Amino acid sequence: MKNRILVVDDEIDFLDSVRRGLITSGFKGIQTESDPRIAAAAVENGAVFDIALIDITMPGMDGVQLLEIFKKHQPQIECIMVTALDEARTAVNCLKIGAYDYLVKPVSKEDLISSIQRALERKRLLDILDLGKRKSTPELKNPSAFAPIVTRNEQMNRILKIAELHAASDAPILITGETGTGKELFSQAIHAASDRSGCQFTAINMDAITDSLFDAEFFGHTKGAYTGADKDRPGYLENTHKGTLFLDEIGNLMPTLQGKLLRVLQNGEFIKIGTNIPRKVDLRIIAATNKDLDRMMATGRFRKDLYYRLSGSWLHLPPLRERLEDVPLLINDFLKEFGRPDSDEIDPAAMDVLMAYDYPGNVRELKSIVRSAVNLAQGKPIQINCLPTHIRNRAVKSVHPLQDQPVPTLAELEKNHISAVYRMLDHNKAESARVLGIGINTLRRKLKAYGIK
Incomplete structure (x- = not known):
């Protein structure tokens, strides 16, 4: 930005x-x-x-x-x-x-x-x-950078605005949240909204970085630095100069390596293997974790000084179960990605089941569910039987916790669900059709059939 x-x-x-x-x-x-x-x-x-x-x-x-x-x-x-x-x-x-x-x-x-x-x-x-302090969230100044993040949730919109404000700075950012909440997607959006957008974005899974690999992968080496080093090789830091380095799963970085990363953050320089000459590097670091770093610091598994360096700017992403209004939007987005752009491609009853699930794997899990359902539907509208059994079972228990109560028919469930969404959106047909995941003509037919005014 x-x-x-x-x-x-x-x-x-x-x-x-x-x-x-x-x-x-x-x-x-x-x-x-x-x-x-x-x-x-x-x-x-x-x-x-x-x-x-x-x-x-x-x-x-x-x-x-x-x-x-x-x-x-x-x-x-x-x-x-x-x-x-x-x-x-x-x-x-x-x-x-x-x-x-x-x-x-x-x-x-x-x-x-x-x-x-x-x-x-x-x-x-x-x-x-x-x-x-604001009651409403101001609009993004660079909406295209955050376009891949689909939401209508007020809390998420505020987080997007805060992320945009952070993008204007070069300070490190720490993104926390459960697995599958979109931490890497947010880091990419922050990079796209920053003045570094024209330079390299490098994502690294810190869980895969071992003690023996850290120096070579991050700092690189010169020709002849060790046996087999037949040419100069730049590391992540040199390759990402002027860009953004995303350190995923930072909570899994070995304590012995946390000090090396801290020195890069403090001094903005590193030493290639095979030399004693410090090299300056200009980059933005964004770290992410689903771990409880406060607890890890208390037990000595995460350095406090590294945490304070990383968390000057901090974002916490809510789980999908706290923003279920985003589920229909995300489903439509995934359907388009998987070649099923028509919102009529999912049965309303199947949508009800998906709305009743709590998604422990968050957005990543929802995407996998939609991909599987598209494959099972084989070009036909996605029905309940296209969804995983454990989701159908959990949804039924959530919707009908009292088994001795009369079980409504699918038509009754559909009528009640359409009526509730239609009223909630102040009888806005276009918006209601989008949220329900159906075409507007289909919505008109169902409103007429069920006598919903």
Whole structure:
């Protein structure tokens, strides 16, 4: 996701210099303006920026006036003031109005980049805190990056927004959740929403990394480093330079190797086998686990310092049983993937059974169930008998816990289910058909047949 940065200064040479410096440092969404009045009008008319770099002394409107306009119309903009005069009174005044930082020209590239990165991190954290206070979840700014994640659950939508906010940072991320909840899918979406999206995404199953393999796989080796090393071989770190490294099942990494990973996180460098020369690496690390790391730390199986490094940004994915409203959406998505795009391809009674199951294997298990059902249906609509026996049995016990009660017919179950969904969605036929997994014409016929109004 591009960070939107506005630079306002009447010195054209300074604007060009700052723009080049930001671009070479990886920033993309940069806009420059030499006339503060035009910048003020843009913000007043709704132009949105994350960071504003504002010169204080300008003709027509000084930087302090521009700061006041920015903070009035868009308080969320982090403003960094730049001036040729180091005046304490002006600096204090700007900070009182709401400026984030105050820099004195000439400003080194390192100081400027550091100030912008700190301001972006502050904005990201404030946006996350603000998200928790909102009654509704704001829309994603980069929906295409998160399109593979199918949901209508409010909690999941908030997690998606938080994930997008985290994507704007280079801080490590820890994703927790039960197996099959989509942790790798989330990591791929975060990578796609970040400024690293054009570079490598590398996923590694840490459960398969042994003590003898770690150095060779992560750090690589030089030619002649050991017998059989007939050429240089880059490791995961070198191959993923500028990209994102996804460490799946981080809780299974051997304690002896956790320290080596920690050093990479702390120093951003590694040493290839066969040399003593440290190499710098620039990458984003996302780790995931279904383990209880708090318990593992208490028993000494997971390093606390590594946990604190990884969990600065944290996402917890809820199990599918806590967002069952997503089941029909996911089923339709899987049906399309398996070549059955028509939502009429699943019988409503079979959908009822799938809605009554608790999915201990989460989304991954649901996908396997749908794949199996498609194969068994052999081109016909998926019926209850296409579903695994243990799911049918558990669903019947869930739907009919009191065996001495009259058992409704399938037609009665279908009528009640359609009626409940139709009412819940305020009689919206298109949305009801989508949730029920049937075509809208089929829904119209069933509403008429069952007398549902």
